[in-house]
């Protein structure tokens with residue numbers, strides 16, 4: 410309807426054409442995504458874009474628009490096209506070097522906070538990626554130090570920029586290394602949180618095109634998807650204070666196996682949490 414009354418160079422006309430192109434490319438939420446892209450081009454809030462449907466868009470922003478729409482039609486993740494993404498009330502820089510923060514991880518953060526005591530001294534976010542969990546935790550616990558670890562130096566540089574942008578750069582300490590191998594022997598933690606790679610290596614080829622453009626290092630959990638998680642459960646034990654807790658985000662079918670790993674290591678109070686879709690997505694254990 411919009412296209413019949415609005416020319417190709419108006420906001421409404423451009424949205425209509427882009428929605429059709431995105432749909433033809435297999436993007437499922439095409440109209441919503443087109444609006445997000447237009448908001449970025451116009452530097453406008455997405456919710457206000459419809460108020461500008463009749464506006465003619467000048468040539469320069471139209472050229473930017475054409476590039477963004479083409480990238481998205483090539484199934485580059487929307488967050489990578491925009492270069493930023495939301496995690497709760499945080500707006501985070503996102504590059505192809507980091508996993509795009511997921512809504513399930515926002516739920517994971519709330520689940521963790523509901524189970525942690527109100528005062529904490531030291532926490533670790535292992536496999537920090539964009540830094541979403543480390544930054545959210547540092548903001549939630551202003552008296553705590555947060556160690557943010559990643560094996561990927563390029564992910565860490567994104568996380569550092571995000572921490573600085575959100576004013577917690579001095580309380581989040583970034584470590585490059587394999588899981589907890591770089592922690593000094595004397596350091597002990599109240600809690601370890603981690604959303605580590607958990608995709609079964611045999612499923613890597615069948616991931617959606619967008620997901621395949623995210624770092625394999627962030628996704629590939631080896632055999633059964635549990636290779637990295639298994640090692641963390643062992644390493645965290647050494648680093649936790651008595652009554653310290655480990656919180657893990659896991660794959661949809663891993664709750665029983667991960668609970669067994671916790672039990673086998675001697676953790677107590679093993680608890681499984683579900684995401685909004687009802688999927689068992691989080692597991693916690695206490696030392």
Ligand SMILES: C[S@@+](CC[C@H](N)C(=O)[O-])C[C@H]1O[C@@H](n2cnc3c(N)ncnc32)[C@H](O)[C@@H]1O
Pocket residue numbers: 507508509510511514535536537538539540541542558559560561564586587588603604605606607626627628637
């Ligand atoms: C699933 S992503 C999660 C990123 C972020 N925590 C989030 O929730 O959006 C997993 C992260 O773990 C990192 N990683 C993978 N193996 C690791 C290891 N052995 N030691 C430390 N980090 C690792 C990856 O580089 C990636 O940034």
